[in-house]
Amino acid sequence: MRALLGKKAFLVLLFGTLLLLPFGANKYYVFAANLVMLYIILALGLNLLIGFAGQLAFANAAMYGIGAYGTGLLMKHFALPYWLSAPAGVVIAMAAGTLLALPALRLSGIYLALTTLAFAQFTFWVMTHWTSVTFGAGGFVPPPIDFAPLPINQEQGIYYLSWVAALLLYIVAKNAMESPIGRAFVAIRDRDVAAQSLGVDLFRYKALAFAMSGFYAGVAGALYCGMLGFVGPESFDLLQMVMHKGAVVLGGMGSVLGAVIGGTLLTVILELVKEFKFSIEIAFGGLLMLFVLFQPTGLVVFVKRWLPGWEERLHHAEDDGAERAPVAADGESRPQTQAGD
């Protein structure tokens, strides 16, 4: 019973379903499932940055866009094959992400949020206005992707590529966060001055967090370009950024599993309400507000509390208030007797 409810079972079920889905489902479901995998990747990457390393950055959609544009434009302008342009797009997105670590060295909190937001808006402006390169507001159609000699078409090829990427990037995130790197990230998030005094190099680990999230967003962008067969700026606007953030908040800040849950649920919910005009924004806004107000640590905390076998190594600060009370029983919970001098 325990094994059936554990996180392993959940992951096997999720990735198993995604693996087999194309054999039974229609085109629309396959598309939605592919989107689920992209949002898992995006949420994993963003969670490393904001949930673990505590860097309140708002440029994830921009890096997602840079990955998609980089991939698509290299195919369109230079006729590069996808297997070359996609890694190049990822590298460009990762470089852009790493660049954002520079302001993060001096800024934090709302100031970092504003700076990265400005970067995102600038990226959006370039996508819309540098018409000779980016094809402007109307976007562009990259050349079709050939998976020969494999006997699969573009849709299937991108789908399975996304599947492999999502699974590998989940493992990368999980292993990295269960190592000294994860502890360094959380230390910087919780107490950066103390982290530094224990020898944690703030610049190195902030740069790593930004580079990793840029890499994840870039991979999602490169896949998105191939999945949709179209790249346009409106896919990478502010709403997109808020959606990535929403996936992280919904699933659980600072939880690798939370990102998987959040990315999956967000996509499914938004696809379900899609038929009603404007309902995406309303449903999404409502959901986000409910979570920020009532469950800021995300769904994964519920799951951890009620199901066995969901423990993660680095847990979020607020996730077990129940355990907290009995320990502080030695009669000195808060500063009190300051023996006078």
Next chain:
Amino acid sequence: MSAALRIENVSVSFGGVSALDEVSADFPQGKIIGIIGPNGAGKTTLLNVICQMSPPDKGEVFLGERRLTGMKPNQVAALGLRRTFQASQLFAGMTVLENMMTGLHLMSTTGLFGAVFRTRRMRDEEAEMRRRAMEALDYVGFAHFAHRPGNALSFGQQRIVEIARTLIYEPKVVLLDEPAVGLSVNRVAELDALLRRIRDERGVTLVMIEHVIRLVMEVSDHIVVLSSGRKIAEGDPSAVRNDPTVVEAYLGHQAHA
């Protein structure tokens, strides 16, 4: 007697207000040194200058023969100079054990590659860190708290864990910023015993700022007195206690009248 830590002519001012003025001192190896002085004497500023969290305007800091001035705090930490803080600085999102393991951060040699592929070396290192972290918790008698979240402990318990975390990676010199603040009388006694034990068993040089004069006078081997950014006295506790300049700095001129 060689100096574990030496400061030479250190001056710091904030917007024209002088916080430290030409302070020099030697901190002898393997001793407990107390830095005392009235509020605003520049004690915390001196600690921040020593560990390079705020750079001095003038003067130098040496750890043994190594010049620290101009380094980053994490580089200073890597050389064996560690510190604790006035407010609790435990990482709330980690267990007590993980907090201790973070204290061993500098021990780790694995990068992203080793972490992602969980190489043999990475797993061995993690196991070794875990073992040493448990051992250190045992040393302060907190092994049973290992798997509690950092913020589940009481203020005093957090303080002890923080000191243990600072000591875990064999530092040469540890700076303690008011370790007794907010502790009950019993815990101050425990702290007193712990500091002596660390000095005697590990040979660590401890530099402590403290308002609880009783604790300072009891545990310190050597005392440095600051007042208005200047060093006004230095020596063993009994000498400092009877020094008229010190009495005046604490009680004011009227004490003599």
